[in-house]
Amino acid sequence: MAMHNHLPVRSPPAPAAPAEASCGPGGGCGDAPAPDATVRTLIDEFLAAEAGTAVQRFSRRHDAEQAAEAAAAAGAPPAQDRWYRDLLPATPPGPGQQYAFEVDLDACSGCKACVVACTNLNGLPEGVSFRSTGTLGGAGGDAPAVLRTVTTACHHCADPGCLNGCPANAYEKDALTGVVRHLADQCIGCRYCTLMCPYEVPRYDAEAGIVRKCDLCQDRLADGEAPACVQACPTEAIAIRVVDLDDVDAAADEPWPFASPAPATTRPATRYRSSEDLRDGVSAVDTGALSPAGAHPPLSVMLVLTQFAVGTLAVLVLGGGLLPHLHQLAAVPAAVAALGTAVTGLAASVGHLGRPSQAWRAVLGVGHSWLSREIVAFGAFAPAAAVYSAGLAGVAPLDRAVGWLGPVAVALGLAGVGTSVMVYAVTARRWWSLPRVAARFAATTALGGLATTLAVATVTGAVTGTSAAPVVPPLAVPLTVVAVLVGLAELGLLRHRHGPPSDELARTARLLTRQLGTLCVLRTATLAVGAVLAPWLALRMLTVARTSPTAAAVTAVVGLLALLVAELCERWRFFTASAPDRMPGRLP
DSSP, X not given: OOOOOOOOOOOOOOOOOOXXXXXXXXXXXXXXXXXXXXXXXXXXXXXXXXTTSHHHHHHHHHHHHHHHHHHSOTTOOOHHHHHTTTTSOSSOOOTTEEEEEEEEXXXXXXXXXXXXXXXXXXTOOTTOOSOEEEEEEEOOTTSOOEEEEEEEOOOOOSSOHHHHHOTTOOEEEOTTTOOEEEOGGGOOOOOHHHHHOTTOOOEEETXXXXXXXXXXXXXXXXXXXXXXXXXXXXTOOEEEEEEEHHHHHHHTTSOOSSOOSOGGGTOOOOEEEOSSOOSSSEEETTTXXXXXXXXXXXXXXXXXXXXXXXXXXXXXXXXXTTOHHHHHHHHHHHHHHHHHHHHHHHHHHHTTOSSGGGGGGGGTTTTTOHHHHHHHHHHHHHHHHHHHHHHHTTOTTGGGGHHHHHHHHHHXXXXXXXXXXXXXXXXXXXXXXXXXXXXXXXXXXHHHHHHHHHHHHHHHHHHHTOOOGGGHHHHHHHHXXXXXXXXXXXXXHGGGGGSOTTOHHHHHHHHHHTTXXXXXXXXXXXXHIIIIIHHHHHHHHHHTSOOOHHHHHHHXXXXXXXXXXXXXXXXXXXXHTOOOOOOTTOOO
16 A cells, blocks of 8 residues: 655635635624634745755845846946955955955855856866865764865965975066966976975966966956856865965964964965864865875986986096096096997986977076976086096097086086075975985985996906906995995985884885885895895906906896896886875875
8 A cells, every 4th residue: 555645735825715614503603713814834845955055045136136236227337246245355455465266165166166167267187177076084082073175275375385396487466466377378387386396286288288277267356256166166275365474474373273284384375264173183185195105217217317428427527636646547438438328318308398308498597497497407517428428538629628528528427416405495295305315315415436347347358458456345335335324314314214104205105115115126126136146246256256357247247237226216106106285185
């Protein structure tokens, strides 16, 4: 038997009946009871609740404004100025002020209307938006459970990392509004800004070969209209405010109400409001989700090869006085090898650019960008190495200046390695801290220089019939010592893997032992072969075993190639194991 649920239905009041119609058959007359016109059904309750939503309020406001506009005299202000007057400042920024987002975390519902509106208005590809959302959760025990959504976009920082790092001057901060704009026509697609921004706001568009980012919809602001994300938010959780730069500087010393990259790094202008502190026991739900970052293969090749080149030239120039036999045996071929390695590395770096035809623009930011300084330093090192090689080869009159050409070339090369260190150290990532990067790049320079010189010396000795045995031990000993120290330091980092998910080095250590575990094993094995096994085996072949010098040369070359693979693996994980603090929802 079918059962039906019936909801009470409110009927309109019945028409009043004549008085006599209510008289009973016994002649008694009286007032008939009036129908109950106040009965509220469940549907009425739902409709009443919906009438208070942000969408309904906006609709009523819109209708009222449209009616007022229709009745207003010509020249009345645009309707949108009135629809969003509580979401836009009454006046533009003055001296010492700028525009900024203000986000009410209590009001954000996580509907992602802001994300969709940003994508649609800016004509972005599907799945790409300048705004994103992430979820915070946690607490428990005696504390109530917390669930919040954080919506985030460009923070239009007072000291923007993207602008400071860009080598092509493709960013500008508007002096009147404070908006940080990306200039697409000047971008070369180097993606350094994506590393410099702690909030990972600039996003690379592979199809266009450039990065893109939020500009606060400044064209809309200029017309008195709210940015797309502000206009689309049904709960009015996002607003535009005018903030004082002094207040921005002061607020940079105070953390946001949830875990995030340190505001002191770039002094972001965005303000997040919440009725409670979301840092104690609350974290982004994706904090423990680890994914390797981008590998940047052309940069890995460039860094390793340029450091090998500088190391080779440094061993040749600085070791020439200590090892005269080395200088007589392998000076010219070692210098040529250093030059060829440097040129190959610099050529490889161009492959990282989204717009390689605009590579010349990379030196425009030399006044503020370490990437520009790196390019200038290595751009000077390559011709200096070429001139030095020519002098060693007896080209007049350069042959008479070899005594000072070598040290100059080495100084330029070391300056280039130093700028490479700073390119990553200034990003404020613990995995890329100044001591760690400096030690890592110095080790690559030393290992590459010693191994290359050893291989060149043994090959030259085999070709010329001159014994390379006297120069192998002075090169093999420091090569092995550096390799052992490097291996111990890398193993020591793994002790962080048991740390909390909020610790950057703990996340990096877990990446190294899990997703990047195979790469780490390959790195360790090839390091051992290239820096320990091969050089001493070659020495044994030259001294004890009395085997062919050719076999010793092949062994040394194999060792060099193994070490090259080891350092390329290290540089690959240098990029991919980076797991800095992120905004909620911002995974690589």
